[in-house]
Amino acid sequence: MINVSQGVDVAQDIVMTRSALPVPQWASSETWDSPAVIPPGGDWEGSLSGYGDVSYFSLAAQANRTLSVAVTGLDENGLATLGKVQPVVGMWAASDPQGTPPPAFTPSSFNSDIFGETRLDSQILTSTSFLIGVADLRGDGRPDYHYHAHVLYADSVSPARISARGGAVTVRGRGFAPGLTATSGSNNAAVVFKKYLR
Numbered sequence: 001m002i003n004v005s006q007g008v009d010v011a012q013d014i015v016m017t018r019s020a021l022p023v024p025q026w027a028s029s030e031t032w033d034s035p036a037v038i039p040p041g042g043d044w045e046g047s048l049s050g051y052g053d054v055s056y057f058s059l060a061a062q063a064n065r066t067l068s069v070a071v072t073g074l075d076e077n078g079l080a081t082l083g084k085v086q087p088v089v090g091m092w093a094a095s096d097p098q099g100t101p102p103p104a105f106t107p108s109s110f111n112s113d114i115f116g117e118t119r120l121d122s123q124i125l126t127s128t129s130f131l132i133g134v135a136d137l138r139g140d141g142r143p144d145y146h147y148h149a150h151v152l153y154a155d156s157v158s159p160a161r162i163s164a165r166g167g168a169v170t171v172r173g174r175g176f177a178p179g180l181t182a183t184s185g186s187n188n189a190a191v192v193f194k195k196y197l198r
Helices: none
Strands: 043-047 054-061 065-074 087-093 117-124 128-136 146-158 170-174 182-184 187-189
Touching: 054 065, 054 146, 065 087, 065 128, 087 117, 128 146
Parallel strands: none
Antiparallel strands: 043 146, 054 128, 065 117, 065 146, 087 128, 146 170, 182 187
């Protein structure tokens, strides 16, 4: 029921049966000024709902590391698609002023060999906190513009040196997922123990 009065405009959103609904935000805030912290598992789902919507996430990273951000557009069934959101990714130092062009970004969507995926690979030159922004290339933003994001970042390795005979190495970071393999030089490294955080 909508109450109206003569000469007064009334705006009312009506959700139609089988309408697409936004995926709840990962955090209570995903803005430039209050970005969400990337989960320890480096994996989350979200949506871009509203014209020009951008979701911002923060991550502290160390110099001389690399970072990968993969964002896959999803349809209403949670399957990869090219027909909904066209994800693009940008990355800034957290100290950059809002509105600054991102120093690292994907100029187009779906730049990966994986169907529906946009991927940003970035080299970290300075130890600082970073903002990662996910947006739609067209800037549309609709409730059915869902995406799956994954960040892979190795923060530390210990010990710093091992003997020529080899030994165990511990790698800590975000985004280590089942099925991930490791190499040392050109040799495959046996994974002894994995702990996944979500």
